[in-house]
Amino acid sequence: MNDSSTLHDPDETRRPEERCEDQQRRVTALLANLWEAAPAWRRRLEGSNVSPADFGAPDVLTRLTPIAKSDLAALQVEDPPFGGFFIGDLTSSSRIFMSPGPIYDAQLGTTDIGGFARGLRAGGLARGDIVLNTFAYHLTPAGHAFESGALSLGCVVVPAGTGNTEQQARLLKDLPVTGYMGTPSFLRMLVEGADWRFKTACVAAEKLTEDERAVLESRGGRVSQLYGTADLGYLAGECEARSGMHLTEDKVIEILDPATGEPVPDGEIGQVAVTTFSPTYPFVRLTTGDLTRVVSTEMCECGRTSARIAGVLGRVGPGVKVRGMFVYEDHVRAALSRHGLGAGRLVIRRTAGQDTLTLEIVEPLSDEQQADLLRTLRDAIKLRAEIEIVPEVDAEPPQLVDAREIWQA
Template sequence: MTAYFDDLETRSADARAAAQLEALNANLARNGLPPLADLADLAALPVLRKSDLSARQKAEPPFGGLPVSNVAHIFQSPGPIYEPGGVSRDWWRMGRFLHAAGIGQGDIVQNCFGYHLTPAGMIFENGARAVGAAVVPAGTGQTELQARAAHDIGVTAYAGTPDYLKVILDKAEAMGLPLKIAKAAVGGGALFPSLRQEYADRGIACLQSYATADLGNIAYESAAMEGMIVDEGVIVEIVTPGTGTPVAPGEVGEVVVTTLNPDYPLVRFATGDLSAVLAGTSPCGRTNVRIKGWMGRADQTTKIKGMFVRPEQVAELVAKHAEIVKARVIASRDGEMDVMRVQIEATGGDAGTYARSVADLLKLKGAVEVVAPGSLPKDGLVIEDQRSYD
């Protein structure tokens, strides 16, 4: 019999809708907006996009005049956009996902999400505390030390990007260090089927969540692994990109999320991600709506190695060097690892100099190829994702 995180996961649709409407109206009041009579009326409110939020924050730093409360941390994400963080139990609602992944009391979680400026490390640490697990605040990098710590401490669970676990496992194997990791809770990038199978072959059950720095956990997998169950603390709409109008059930559209967190009540926040509602409910018994998971970007913004690369960052690269005519970022895979390649049309210049600018502006390292002006396709793409998600 499935043990659930709480009773909210199995409530009826009517009970969920009534509770969500009450919480939503309370948050609308905090935002100075009138109450709604029905959740369907949410579609009439304007969509808030990252660009809008960034502009508001520049005008009214740090949170754009939103009714933020109980702030324990302030984080910075690319943009820059600033997000508040709290320390109350399961503030980002990540505990629900970790529980579904089988992580709880007695587990030691090696948390390989970053703790520097961005909130991912704290998001997963807060969730681990909610389920009673101990945490190794490992952060990113220093793989040899990560492998040694996992062995010496007896780590039983991993939290981090999907492909970095393989790096740790391979390093531990090369060092002759047996590990006890049997559970993995991943996010920040696509979990490719081949990589999930490799972990299963190594005796590791790997599940993924869909979360953002602004919203916390949005949806998550359970052991049933049939779609992603929408979290109880958010309302998810699937809309036609650029319009905010809900699509027909089952159609692909942009994910727009309203969080019911009273400390940071974002209303109709556009993620830029594409997904679709999956009919029915999960075989695991959780009754909330499911989505099909991440199905691409509504714009060209692409996540590579757990970091977003945005068209405006590519534009900054072009503007920084007078001899660059245009640039194109290409995301691909080398085995189970993300790879970034940057093609630069330029009348001259040095690839090494451009590579340093790429690392500085895109916050990622990648191979740089300088090509003659007119060489790149004239298809409007500045970021091309060649990875297969089948």
């Protein structure tokens, strides 16, 4: 690897058969560990009629029933905090996170905790960059996960977090910040509001259209997309060839038919399911609800041999991602009923590259009542919304409407 290479390690250029054998070995060891040490996982293995004699079989993973993120949240409520999926002593962890759901997550160690270093390197960040990290540091993992990835590359991190836009604009004038990690919409706000020219931006948690990318790149350097989730960390990211997102090397990522749970043929749309190998908090076939498809399994011009996916093409199920947070219909229903309202719905729209939330209700509430209702909703979804009084709203679901154009070609 020469200095200009954006490869993170030699795994990225290994032959596909080597990758496959390596993953097979890791799956076998993982299942053996779960069988011995994690009662909740053992019950799931038994429920799929898989026993230790099967752990080395090449198709063993596809015989295990996938587990949905929403089911994980329900299991954690039944058996708090981790649903019986945690292995060993919780005090061996470095951090415990709480994501909307709520879903609890415990990280081991402090170096590149989500595996994002690989994607940040592919996106162009390197030692010598001073990077503004605008992902949230409170409760949810994103801020720490991106920070630890950038630190492990040798970058300097400015832990900006979300909000404080004026202070962030000020520091961009005062400090020689070259890199950015955060959502594309916040980047747009910074380049327009603070007249900031960046060198390298790694964006995630929101859809980025090519038009929006062109606008951002006209104000700075390169913008690359990464894909990851709070529970699973880094999953895929763009390289300099920008022809799909390379799957990461240290997790097994499958694309499954949302209806049957079976793997879809390459090229067809399905939902992302991930198997991870943390010694204390691994997952087997956790489905993310994100829809994507494999765009290529050929070697990329960058030299990487991993399959490439299209990025998030849509969502399965009722949860919707807005500004990096999940919003569920239950949130909306609960907020309305707490204020004695039945009819109402939350509509998500996209205007000038920004997602906006409008709570449409019929009841002519006073300003004070509206403020109370918005506060209840904000406490639940961690996002600001506006109220619009409308002549009528269907009392039946859906009470959460995603009016953004979420499908892309």
